[in-house]
Amino acid sequence: MALNLSDLRNDLEAFAEALNREEYAARAGLKAESRAAPIRERFAHLGSRDTFAEVRSAASSASDPEERRRLTYLAEFLGATVIEYRLRARLDRLASAEADQTIVADGEQLPLRSAEVRIKNEDDRARRAVFDRARCAAVSDLNGLRREILEISHEEAQRLGFADYTACCTALSGIDLAALRDLVLPLLPRTRDAYQELLSWYLSRWAGTDPGRAHRHDLARVFRAPALDGSLPPNRLREAAEAPARRMGIDPLAGGRIRVDDAPRPSKISRAFVAAPRIPDEVILVVRPGGGPDDYAAYLHELGHALHFAHVDATLPVEYRRLGDPSVTEAYAFLFDGLLRERQWLRRFVGLSQPRDVLRFTALHKLWYLRRYAAKLEYELLLHGGKSLRTVADAYRDILTAATLVEWPRELYLADVDPFFYAARYLRAWIFEAQLRDLLRERFDEEWYRNDRTGPFLRDLWRQGQRVTLEGLSEQLGIGPPTLEPLLKQIFEDLG
Numbered sequence: 150m151a152l153n154l155s156d157l158r159n160d161l162e163a164f165a166e167a168l169n170r171e172e173y174a175a176r177a178g179l180k181a182e183s184r185a186a187p188i189r190e191r192f193a194h195l196g197s198r199d200t201f202a203e204v205r206s207a208a209s210s211a212s213d214p215e216e217r218r219r220l221t222y223l224a225e226f227l228g229a230t231v232i233e234y235r236l237r238a239r240l241d242r243l244a245s246a247e248a249d250q251t252i253v254a255d256g257e258q259l260p261l262r263s264a265e266v267r268i269k270n271e272d273d274r275a276r277r278a279v280f281d282r283a284r285c286a287a288v289s290d291l292n293g294l295r296r297e298i299l300e301i302s303h304e305e306a307q308r309l310g311f312a313d314y315t316a317c318c319t320a321l322s323g324i325d326l327a328a329l330r331d332l333v334l335p336l337l338p339r340t341r342d343a344y345q346e347l348l349s350w351y352l353s354r355w356a357g358t359d360p361g362r363a364h365r366h367d368l369a370r371v372f373r374a375p376a377l378d379g380s381l382p383p384n385r386l387r388e389a390a391e392a393p394a395r396r397m398g399i400d401p402l403a404g405g406r407i408r409v410d411d412a413p414r415p416s417k418i419s420r421a422f423v424a425a426p427r428i429p430d431e432v433i434l435v436v437r438p439g440g441g442p443d444d445y446a447a448y449l450h451e452l453g454h455a456l457h458f459a460h461v462d463a464t465l466p467v468e469y470r471r472l473g474d475p476s477v478t479e480a481y482a483f484l485f486d487g488l489l490r491e492r493q494w495l496r497r498f499v500g501l502s503q504p505r506d507v508l509r510f511t512a513l514h515k516l517w518y519l520r521r522y523a524a525k526l527e528y529e530l531l532l533h534g535g536k537s538l539r540t541v542a543d544a545y546r547d548i549l550t551a552a553t554l555v556e557w558p559r560e561l562y563l564a565d566v567d568p569f570f571y572a573a574r575y576l577r578a579w580i581f582e583a584q585l586r587d588l589l590r591e592r593f594d595e596e597w598y599r600n601d602r603t604g605p606f607l608r609d610l611w612r613q614g615q616r617v618t619l620e621g622l623s624e625q626l627g628i629g630p631p632t633l634e635p636l637l638k639q640i641f642e643d644l645g
């Protein structure tokens with residue numbers, strides 16, 4: 150069958166729209182059960198190996214650079230979709246098994262999916278440990294199925310013509326994962342002292358322990374941060390997020406293209422998320438505000454995504470509106486959740502007279518994320534690098550323990566893995582976002598988020614969708630190659 154690119158592009162658009170609508174309805178609590186399966190079935194031809202191979206070869210022979218770029222993004226999407234479809238039945242089985250799993254601890258029975266919330270809200274350390282052990286045991290019960298999923302994804306990457314899974318992801322994304330690992334690993338020694346000092350302070354006050362004895366569940370407790378709930382109340386969140394957008398000359402609802410769903414529903418998931426059935430015309434920002442640093446960060450992050458999607462040039466081809474390098478949209482999302490690390494934003498828009506407590510905490514949180522994701526990338530390269538699973542489970546525990554400085558459970562070594570090295574997208578985005586923030590401060594003042602010249606500048610970036618990679622954007626903006634310096638400098642300043 151001859152390759153019909155225009156049909157393929159239309160199908161991609163229709164598929165994304167249908168899945169986004171479905172995901173919105175299921176996660177926002179509008180319907181009990183997800184009906185994603187029939188949608189996936191209807192578009193099963195997007196998971197065809199032959200189509201992938203044809204698009205990939207068309208990309209390599211395209212003489213027009215724009216067409217080559219579009220086909221490259223399309224090939225990346227199709228390659229991932231082939232692997233996804235191959236895993237689908239097992240992924241569905243895993244999801245429903247996880248949804249059905251319960252744990253019993255300390256005389257309580259609860260769904261596995263509520264365990265983490267239970268753990269972070271538990272002040273009693275011994276009880277927290279009991280719940281955490283039960284949780285890890287339950288996760289471990291499904292590791293057989295996760296192993297199967299891992300093995301099939303490795304096999305499918307080879308069937309697509311790549312040496313292994315890592316080579317497949319590297320080739321399709323164009324990201325040199327090994328080089329990125331080498332770039333980010335120095336984070337660990339360079340931030341170790343600062344992280345350890347902060348961590349000790351919070352562990353002793355908020356979790357009743359110290360880094361020498363602390364476990365992952367103690368960190369979960371620290372990041373729950375009940376002491377900061379009063380500073381970051383739920384009712385102030387939306388205005389604190391939207392007011393700076395308006396000051397920059399950005400309509401927080403993008404002329405009606407963004408719809409905010411803040412209706413309370415019992416089965417609405419608590420974390421904010423964005424569904425984008427149509428980019429840029431229909432973007433839904435779903436939120437169920439509970440307050441506290443996590444909630445603020447999640448909402449601001451998703452607002453950043455929503456603003457980006459809703460400002461994409463509608464005339465761009467679907468590859469540039471939907472596909473491309475997701476590090477780009479993550480960077481815009483980080484720019485907004487980074488408002489929590491802006492002293493004057495905390496003062497003016499949240500109304501804190503002493504922003505230092507929040508700043509210190511968010512610096513710890515950020516350091517933890519960076520250290521954890523640098524470690525995750527290192528580990529995932531090992532996991533997909535053909536070592537025996539016994540060795541990698543130990544490596545997982547060791548690498549994550551060394552990075553987080555708390556005892557990390559070995560059992561999570563297959564559950565804590567993002568498909569297609571998504572950790573790399575975050576790491577790249579954090580590095581770029583810090584460089585972009587420096588540029589914004591330089592051009593639009595320390596309080597760039599209050600300057601009406603910042604809005605047009607950001608809108609110009611957002612308009613491009615994800616046509617240009619982070620490297621391309623850096624070049625456009627004269628930011629220079631990726632480097633850790635601005636990122637580290639900003640965190641150390643927050644601590645000062």
Ligand SMILES: [Zn+2]
Pocket residue numbers: 450454478479482
């Ligand atoms: Zn995101």
